[in-house]
Amino acid sequence: MVRPGKIMVYAFLIIVLVVTLFPIWWIFSTSVETASRAYAFPGALWPNWTWSNYRTAWELAPWMRFLLNSVGIGLVTTALALLTSLLAAYGLVYLPTRFSAIIFTVILATMMVPFYSIIVPDYLIVRDLGWLNTYTAQVVPFAANGFAVFMLVQFMRGLPIELRDAARIDGITDWGFLWRIVMPNLKPAMATVSIYVFLLSWNAFLWPLIVTNGPTVQPIQVGLANFLSTANGTDWTVLSAAAAITTIPVLILYAFAQRQVVESVSRSGIKG
Amino acid sequence: MNSKTSLRKNFSSGLYLLPALIILLTFWLVPLGLVAGFSLFHWEYGTHPQWVGVSQYGQLFHQQLFWQSLRITLIFVLAVVVGGTLLSLAVAVFLYRGIRAVGLFRALYFLPYVMPVVATSTVWLWMFQSRVGILDRIIAALGGNGALGWVAEPNLALLSLIIFTIWFSFGFTMLLFMAGLTNVPPELWEAASVDGASAWQQFVKITWPLLTPTTLFVVVVNTINAFQAFTQIYALTRGGPLNGTTTLTYYIYETAFTYFHFGSASAAAVIFFILILLLTGIQFVVSKRFIQYGG
Known part of the structure; x- marks a missing residue:
């Protein structure tokens, strides 16, 4: 039985879906389109499959380096956090x-501090530590996270108290208890925290923008932004190929x- | 417990807490104190800071660009919060109540959110281009003015930013709404539909009231995120044209790192911090007063 209401619902959802996906299609289709066709109506609706834009874009900037920087910074930050x-x-x-x-309150309070309100002192601290243009500057300030502590505390409180007593009787140290008993029981919470911290680091933009100045340590988003701002006159087909390169991984x-994400x-x- | 074991306990507990505390204090809490201190100094990078008391706040409030950035921030936040919340609520409710392939739809709506903002900004910038961009071309094909140049005119540039922001973030708030919907007992809808309630009546009488805590949460999260928008502004408009998209975050960034006025950037940062604190505070007070948490 198909009711008119149902059709409206599907229509609405599909229209929203098309609007959501169109720009993503547009990145890829423009990236494989010839310039002359890309600028003529209707543009790259169904492109020409010209792969040369990728070669041009690939040679204009060290994309692999940017990508590895982002992945490395993200993984190390996540592990440390x-x-x-x-x-x-x-x-x-x-x-x-x-x-x-009181310590827990202090840790929770950091969740209320918007990063944008402290960029000036943070920049000066990092500068005085001699960390400008390093990976360290991009990792250390995010290697602890109030929200992550909060999540893990909540989940740890949910673990049965008998676990600790039993471990104590068996003579297991705090350290051993944490690694061998608490951690295996916290896998879902740890997965959530990891994805949260990794996304935060992966999406960081303003901070690497101000503390880095060269491609050797820059993450991919900053690399792409710099590429775009210096690429005056470069074709949109090539720019799209560059954007696609950063998106494919x-x-x-x-x-x-x-599903996990x-x-x-x-x-x-929450997301930063 | 004697004082010796208590000391040992404090010590070992402290060791566990130390790494997180050092980082959070050094890079998050101490800087908050520092920024308040800096705001009282006239300080351009490379010069010696000069104590000026609160006069920099006075100067900000006399500066037209600062007021404009406040106004632009508020318009941006309001539009993104209202538009994004309504859209994601509608999508979540429709998806949740009777459609196949929920998982696929959900993953696809969420897709823009996981993509690098600079990359998606790039394609939107291309779509927003005057004349050659697809949006202007569609408008031209429909017989309209196909030379709008979305990001070339202050008001349209702000609208472009709003559209882009809702586009990439609504999938995220949709997930929050869908998580909220799982708390609604399905029997309520079944009973209502047996009683002949229309879909709209069910929404108004059942779904919406039970979703109010989620809605509040979504509004808070949306507000805080929109207030802190930066990447897309940098990538799409650089605060322009004519400062038409210079929000408070962009204003702070420019003052600090383009003009290197650390003192007055700090004053603006303090105001920014207070604004966010106030807004979150107000939203929670309002929620306590008007929302009954269903149990």
Whole structure:
């Protein structure tokens, strides 16, 4: 039975879908279009499949370097943030002292600080540490995360208290307990935190823009932005190829990890 | 517990907390104090900071560009929050209530959100181009003025930014709404439809009231994200034309890192921080007062 309401619902959803996907199609179709056709109506609706734009774009900037920078910075930041948050959450949950409540509040308070309000002092701190134009500057400030600590504390509190008692009786140290018993039980929370921190790092733009000045340590977004701003007069077909190059790895990754990403984002509900 | 074991306990707990605390204090909390301090100095990069008290705040409030950036920020935030929230709510409700292949649709709507913003800005910039861009070409083909040059005129440039921002972020808030919908007991809808309630009545009487906590959360998250929009502004318009898209974040960035007026950028940053704090505060107060959390 097809009701008119149902048709309207499908129509609405499909129109929104077309508008959502069209620009993505447009990146790729323009990137494989010849310049003369791209500028004539209707443009690259169904392109000419000219792959030379990719060769041109590839030679104009060190894309592989940018990409590896982004991946490296993202992975190291994620690993460190996971480690510092696990340790902090463990200290708060299993080794409570009379300072724990206030420390937890301080950690939560960092979630309320918008990064844009502290870029000037952060820039000066990083400069004084001699970290300008390094990976360190792009990793260390994000190697701890209030939200990550919060998430892990919530999940750790959900673990049965008997676990700790049993471990204590068996003579397991705090350290061993954290690695062998708490961590394996926290896998979903850790996955959520990892995806959250990785996306935060992957999408970082303003910070690398101001603390880096050369392609050796720049992430892909800044590399692409600089490429675009210096590419005056370069054809849109070539620019689209450059944009496509920066997008393809993300799309491949998303195709595989789509379910995990969608689920962890719905769970965490926040993104920087 | 004697004082010795308590000391040891404090010590080992402290060791676990130390790495996170050092980083969060050094790069997040101490800078917040520093920025408040800097805002009281007239300080251009390379010169010696001069104590001027709160006079830089006064100067900001007398500066036309600062007021304009506030106004532009508010328009941008309001449009993105209202437009983005309504669109994502509609999509989520329709998707959730009776369509096949929910998972596929959901993943595709969310796709723009995971793509690098600079890359998607690039394609939109191409689509927004005057005359040769696809949008102007479609308008021309329909007999309209095909030389709008979306990002070339201040008001249209702001509209372009709003469209782009809703485009890439609505999939994210849609996910939040869909997560909220799983909390609605399906029996309520079934009972209502047995009683002959129309789809609209069901939405107004059941779905919407039970979604209010989620809606509030979405509005808060959307507001904070929109307030902090930067990448797309940098990539699409660089705050122009004629500062027509210079929001508060872009204003802070330009003051600090184009003109190197660290002092007055800090004053603007403090105002930015207070504004975000106030907004979040207001939203939570409003929520406590008007929303009954269904249980």
